[in-house]
Amino acid sequence: MTNDIPCGSRIYAPENSTRTRSPGSERESPGQLTTTVYYTTVDAAWRPDTVWRYRLGSGESSERVYHEADDRFWLAVGRTRSNAYLLIAAGSSITSEVRYAHAADPTAQFSVVLPRRDGVEYSVEHAVIAGQDRFLILHNDGAVNFTLVEAPVEDPARQRTLIAHRDDVRLDAVDALAGHLVVSYRREALPRVQLWPIGPDGNYGEPEEISFDSELMSAGLGPNPNWDSPKLRVGAGSFVTPVRIYDIDLVTGERTLLKEQPVLGGYRREDYVERRDWAYGDDGTRIPVSIVHRADIEFPAPALIYGYGAYEICEDPRFSIARLSLLDRGMVFVVAHVRGGGEMGRLWYENGKLLDKKNTFTDFIAVARHLVDTGLTSQQQLVALGGSAGGLLMGAVANMAPDLFAGILAQVPFVDPLTTILDPSLPLTVTEWDEWGNPLNDSDVYAYVKSYSPYENVTAQKYPAILAMTSLNDTRVYYVEPAKWVAALRHAKTDGNSVLLKTQMHAGHGGISGRYERWKETAFQYGWLLATADSDRYGGGQGNDLDGAAPA
Template identity: 65%
Template sequence: MSVDPAVSTPPIAKKVPHQRSHHGDTFVDEYEWLRDKDDPEVIAYLEAENAYTDAQTANLQPLREKIFDEIKSRTQETDLSVPIRIGEFWYYSRSFEGKQYGVSCRCPVTDPDDWTPPELAVGVDIVGEQVLLDSNELAEGHDFFSLGAFSVSHDGSLLAYSVDTVGDERYTLRFKDLGTGELLADEIPETAPGATWAVDHTHLFYQTVDDAWRPDTVWRHKLGTSKGDDVKVFYEPDERYWVGIGSTRSEKYLLIWVGSKITSEGWMLESADPEGEFRVILPRREGVEYNVEHAVVGGEDRFLIMHNDVVDGVKAENFVLADAPVDDPSNMTLLIPHRDDVRLEEVDAFENHLVLSYRREALTRLAIWPIVDGRYGEHTELDFDLELFSVGLSSNPEWSQPTLRLGLTSFITPAKVLDYDLATGATVLRKQQPVLGDFDANNYEQHRDWAVAADGTRIPISVVVRKGVERPAPTLLYGYGSYEASMDPAFSVARLSLLDRGMVFAVAHVRGGGEMGRLWYENGKTLTKKNTFTDFVSCAQHLVDSGATTPERLVADGGSAGGLLMGAVANLAPELFAGIMANVPFVDPLTSILDPSLPLTVIEWDEWGNPLADKDVYEYMKSYSPYENVAAKDYPAILAITSLNDTRVLYVEPAKWVARLRATKTGDAPLLLKTEMSAGHGGVSGRYEKWKEAAFEYSWLLVTSGAEQE
């Protein structure tokens, strides 16, 4: 199938009836044939859709070029990151004008007692600089490139790194001698992205995935031996569980983590004994999640355990923090009790202090907690004078260090790298993301708004706009709302091209996300999933009713599970939007979740329910599935973007959705499908290619919302 780019007629997919029957219900799927990407007719159809999209958006080319140039002109292309100290070296990355990818470097620590990072400047030679890895060289000759593992051995002599040049998230692991710069003979294909060294810098642990792309096995590799000699140290047969491996910051323990969406289990091994046997920390119990961090208190090895088990007869939905002896983790002492308004997220342990990461009032928080005289002291929350912000620990690999590296940003605050002095409480700005040109944060404003859902729940909306923009204004409403993921405030250079053209950017923090605590998530998953969709509609309606925008000027955006949100909203309230953009959208969820052979399906049952085993789940999912519920109605303009090699949300979902929309919908609003033919779930690779993609999307959003285009 092909189409002349000059022709304005969209490609029409053929119909091949395919029956799917479950629980006494039969659904006739006329576009399931598009699943076979080895079929030349499928590729021809996708290419025809691409040609049609190119033809329909050709008029946007001048605007796309203008936006690309704006992003490029605001970005300091040749730049350096703030160095991070690990052992005897400062590690940092470089970027260079004209190059797509970063370059990883290090230079020696000259004074072991000085924790002030060296001030690096563009064009100034760095004494003792060593290039560890140049991703541009590794990417040469490939349409796609992704760096997976990047792990330096504890003595600084070896680098383990892995590369994916297809986009299917299968990596090849290699090893580099940092003394000679030579690659070792060891090479391990088909790995998951991570890699963890034992302290002997001879043994390394890595993961592999099963046919469903689930990391299920941890292997031990001894340098100088073949892959065939690698030892399987852990295997998880239950398809609901995902396996990972890492180490404590103290480097004393290796930790294997096994987790489903609702249950977790940890296994430990002293890193100095890499050929020993891992032992379970706390046996898994359905519905109980926990994580541990190693601390030394009063000279004793302790595990800090954050969990959501029952405490005093009440389920700790938002988690509590306890500690216990390493040799008896079940003997816990409660340190921080449960609170309905605070979601504990993480604890990080250092030699003489802890750092608590938590969430309150839909914002991230940090508190410093000293270990004094062999016991836990009083914790102090860090304060930031911003209405909306995101704060978190940056990279702090050293167990003993006098400063903490933090990251701070907001919608109007370019990312800041801060060092917090633990002795004085002073905060030093090490670097702020440079924004070239005439950018002035004072020209923009951000605030929190609230919508009210149908059941009376207040839904937070984050809003950022250029000052002086008159309302109603063209508005982009973004949403996600799954997996307890929080859409926290963050600065974007590219987004300035929207804001400076008078577009308002808003984020609907709908249920299913994690912004307001664990129950916020619980009330937007499985048999309450529709709250995610109706919350978004309520946010859109609020923006219209308050006079902030109009349906003719409102566009929606979401990707992956947020693409499911977009598809559901298109069916629920098409009249509220001028356009909807869906990136790698999960718009055929029932077909996917019904098929355990598809990548990651079984893992997803805890999030969506198991429609194979449960008729109620089947009927509930069918009632909101965007694909099944396409109807003969006027939809807004729709732009769906996908990638042929995506292993998380298969390209076939948006392809089928668009095909069914074309055959069913009424009205003349444009419907476009764009497939990246050599990319994965994250889309194209390389920063210039990503800027081009952003320019393509932004130009469509601006025109669709009626915003300024100059």
């Protein structure tokens, strides 16, 4: 529901929709007040499937602009930074299609930029080159790590390549300003940003990467809503560098530090060490490993290894105040950038999904063994952490290499994937088939998922201590998955290590709400991790009487 504030009336979504998902409003033209509202509604599976248009003050009902019939595709609506065009983006996990219309026309008809083709993804940005409207199209058609082209708005198929495909660089995004392009990309498992000036004659100048003073600095764009802004806002941070916000003068290149994340308690960056290491998978693949610890630590030390490895999500270096609690207690924090994520490009993702999903698990095990073999930690001091799809990873490695870990913490873990993706009535199942495969139609997929599903592969063997966290109101990974997994582990295991299940009764997939309640939850988890990895100092984590108190 939307309120029309000047006249006090209420505008309701159409009766055949469920509820408004992501409202968006557009300018009629630069400088004018908004008189048209575009918004999406969702279907019974909470998929944004329809875009509507409402003319404020018209007294008319909302007009349906576009409906997406394919259950795999989700819709979003917005405008270009220039305010010149409206865009409706339809996307599945592997395919996309964009429609555009002139923002100045409140009755505009939308046209397709490029017709959808299975497996081809693209995004669209508007730029003005030598006074001419151009679409900047980032696509993966014949370019697995994406390529950037420009094309006339009136003929998007007539393209000119601006940035060719590279095997070692993954293009993530392009943003257009009045006189510059900003390209976001990945190289060597780190996000980077490049400035590319546009001359008045339409020629592009020399691109320049925005560099920082740390090997593991993650850089990305901040909010830059203004088309003709003389400055670019960027953010940067690392495991030991609190988040910094800069403005960069687009003419002089001068960098102004606007803000740095405050850290209390006398934090000094030089007291900590961050570094990049590389492990080798079973097939010889180099796996990036990020490591952070106090500079005065002695090895082998208690270590926490974290992994995710799904949906092309990148686990980039970032600062965490809470994590200092672990580091200052002598623990090493490690991120295993396993296949299934996107850190090393699109093929890194492709080689960790569908019928190659087991690479995610074997990569994680390889990194864990590397940490032990190099003397950073020992098997008795190593604990693992992962959530959601990373919880699937936790369940898989618990079955495959239980002797490698002292403990495993699985947050809202996706540990019964076969049952879930066999049920298309669940909110995410149909869209998830592009990630895991469709076992309803493919017997090979059924057999493969069953062969690694944590629940299906619990066996009579010794397991490390396990803490599973779930939420009663989680609609992404239902609480029954970790509950039945824990029950199976307790029934089958042959050791005396504890297997604990903690269920939040008033939380969802993202965990409990409220700042202080989240701190308490983090303290509970950190207490268990420390007690399990360093039982001589923080013993008690394996007892069934763990009450959630933070360690002293």
